[in-house]
Amino acid sequence: MSAALPAGFNPANIVLDTIRHPVIMVAPDGRVAFANAEAEDFFRSSAAVMARGGLERFVPFGSPLLTLIDQVRERQAPFNEYRVDISSPLLGGEKLVDLYVAPVAELPGHVVVLLQERSMADKIDRQMTHRGAARSVSGLASMLAHEIKNPLSGIRGAAQLLESVVSDEDRALARLITDETDRIVALVDRMEVFSDERPIDRRPVNIHVVLDHVKALARNGFASKVRIVEDYDPSLPPVHANRDQLVQVFLNLVKNAAEAVSGRQDGEIVLSTAFRPGMRLSVPGTQDRVSLPLEFCVHDNGPGVPEDLMPILFDPFVTTKQNGSGLGLALVAKIVGEHGGVIECDSSPRGTTFRVLMPAWKEPRPGGDGTRQGEAT
Incomplete structure (x- = not known):
């Protein structure tokens, strides 16, 4: 009827x-x-x-x-x-x-x-590719940790011994070996983050508290000369996430934005949040569809991302920076993916926007074990 x-x-x-x-x-x-x-x-x-x-x-x-x-x-x-x-x-x-x-x-x-x-479908397809690339780096990181760090420790120790017995002229070369060894170890340590497969401790997190913390770090450091603008939806529900990992995500994105506008008198970064109830993502292998209504954006008015880098932007080791490792955005994609979210990038010569879509916190139904999912203790 x-x-x-x-x-x-x-x-x-x-x-x-x-x-x-x-x-x-x-x-x-x-x-x-x-x-x-x-x-x-x-x-x-x-x-x-x-x-x-x-x-x-x-x-x-x-x-x-x-x-x-x-x-x-x-x-x-x-x-x-x-x-x-x-x-x-x-x-x-x-x-x-x-x-x-x-x-x-x-x-x-x-x-x-x-x-x-096709834009959203293509971006989600690329997101699956980014997660596969991150898994490849996970295996590589585990191998490097065992096969490279131990020999490097021996090389560093030998260089330190040489530094104490060689002439002043050769001491600089011994110190160079030590410094370069430390740099390789630091890179391997960064890659080891990808091999961390422990379950994420997720709780209801106020995204605006996270963004305010990131903004404070940026203003007192790498973005001290950049104007940072807020465009928040104050009625947003909590995001179901790990606070520390969200700080890492947006710290990386804001740092990239600050570098993109470096040297510009009108350089500006806009942090925005919004509720987008229409965004849903199918879960591979099931008929479930996960709602991703929370949208968090980091926008800069820099020169944009080179067009040839857009399809591989979140892949490991992709970077335009002279001394960059290309692991920052790959780590961002890994963290967002493990939270069940999606990250997109829209870029043009007028600026770049990184858009993170994530699930909202939901109160569990009554009748469980008495502990609310993700409840802080």
Whole structure:
């Protein structure tokens, strides 16, 4: 039995406006006969404006979308096409979409188009790759700890002995051996973090307390000359996380941002938090979908990330810094992934935004063992 709707309400329109993907219906003459709310946002025009002109006004000339619509009309059969580029200045930059196009049997010549943006799907795919890369580093770190650190201790000890008996001229060379040995050991120690597979002690954490702590560290150190701006949602619920590891994540991201704007008079870092209830992630191997409603961003107005680095940005040993190890962002991706979250990067010549999506803390249902999940003792 269906629920009664108020007079004047069209249930089909209500359902289509609820779908979080752009849906349009194209008439035989090319006009957009219908557009749901998401399509209005996507095409940056109201449904009324879109209805007054053809779809070709909103997509590039010769777009595969127009060709696909013609094929569906001709063959009266649905078609799918993946990774279609419909980018145009009108749409606000790069738009890579999957297309689902089908004829409307009740309205001859009309075609329905559903567009699914690829950006989020691609970023999540890359996130899985980053986690695989981090696991590879874990194995490498374990091997290095045993096979390299022990011989290095012997080399360092021998160099120290030499330093005490050689001439002043050779003492600098012995000290160089000691210093370089210490540098290699420090690098191996940093890599050993990746091999730590212990369960994470997660509790309800106020993200704003974490960000304020990171901001204080930055202002008294590496970002003392950079303007840091807050854009917080004060009503945000706690995040289900380990506080110390969150500090590590945002300390790395803020440090990267500070380095990106170094030397600029107008250098600025924006820390923002928001609630995004529509973001859900499928768990591989199950039918579960985890909600990731908490969004934490670190934005800088630096020159952006080189385009060729974007697909591998979170991989280990990838860096543009002269003396960088390339492990900072790889560690960030590992920590966020182990918390069940996702990290993204959007970059352009006008700036870079790192976006962390994480699950919120949920009170456990009553009737358990009497201890709330993650409750501080």
